[in-house]
Amino acid sequence: MITLYGSARSSAGRCFWCLEEVKAPYNAVEVNFRTKEHKSDLFLKINPNGKIPAMVDDDVTLFESMAINFYLAEKYKKDLLGTTLQEKGYVYQWSIWAIAEVQPPIIGAFIQKVFVPEDKRDLGLIEKSLAQVPAFLKILEDRLGESKYLAGNEFTLADLNTASVVSILNHIQYDLSSYKNLSNWLTVLSEREGFRKYAALLQK
Ligand SMILES: N[C@@H](CCC(=O)N[C@@H](CS)C(=O)NCC(=O)O)C(=O)O
Structure with missing residues (x-):
């Protein structure tokens, strides 16, 4: 199952739109900027840039919103x-x-x-x-x-x-x-x- 880190009101928004277009099941995980969760050791292992969005799909971990969208289209809806x-x-x-x-x-x-x-x-x-x-x-x-x-x-x-x-x-x-x-x-x-x-x- 895909896990997308980030808020729909951010650069992650285009990934949420893409997830809905390809109708993929996913978990959305908010990353708390106030507590600097995006710069925590745990999150930096997911995205070393300390930014959202990031995506984990089993053994695939990706950053960059458009790269995530290309991955989602390739996996779920190639016509895109x-x-x-x-x-x-x-x-x-x-x-x-x-x-x-x-x-x-x-x-x-x-x-x-x-x-x-x-x-x-x-x-x-x-x-x-x-x-x-x-x-x-x-x-x-x-x-x-x-x-x-x-x-x-x-x-x-x-x-x-x-x-x-x-x-x-x-x-x-x-x-x-x-x-x-x-x-x-x-x-x-x-x-x-x-x-x-x-x-x-x-x-x-
Ligand atoms: N090029 C990146 C930009 C990601 C980005 O700048 N995300 C912002 C939120 S919209 C962020 O996480 N900023 C936190 C920071 O720069 O510390 C993408 O499209 O994924």
Whole structure:
């Protein structure tokens, strides 16, 4: 049985969404940041980075949210990895692009706006980070004008992983309404059964 460490309201969220999509049985284990459980010797044996998410599945222990999602798809629902060589390439492309290129500036602004008290915020950092976002959104908007989903006609991990990054913008009231294809895609994804089950975890 899969054990996923972390809260749905964190980088682990995309793994909970994936677990619900692939319908895998799992245990969810909260890691207490207040008591620094994520830096405890016990947890560092699971993830030496001292971060969530981490996953244990019998003798397999993994860190990095997107690596966990690739593992889950490979084990439980291979179609999520794409069915043709081209689709598989796109699944890697969009997932790696989202985590390596798009997430850093978005998280930079998110941390400042959500966790740093207003009088201590680095406004220059927020401005510099958010200035990078429109170019990424245009790339997605254009791609979603060509096909319903990022890798083609079917929902894949490319959509789940990329949407999980772009959706962080909703937490900082970033206006996405002028990106029609992107907004429509996010709506379609939010209507999926797997997404709804994951969203219900956020209410707990
Ligand atoms: N690239 C990692 C990022 C993980 C990450 O930064 N997790 C945060 C919570 S969202 C964390 O555990 N932070 C604790 C720390 O940095 O000490 C992933 O996607 O799994």
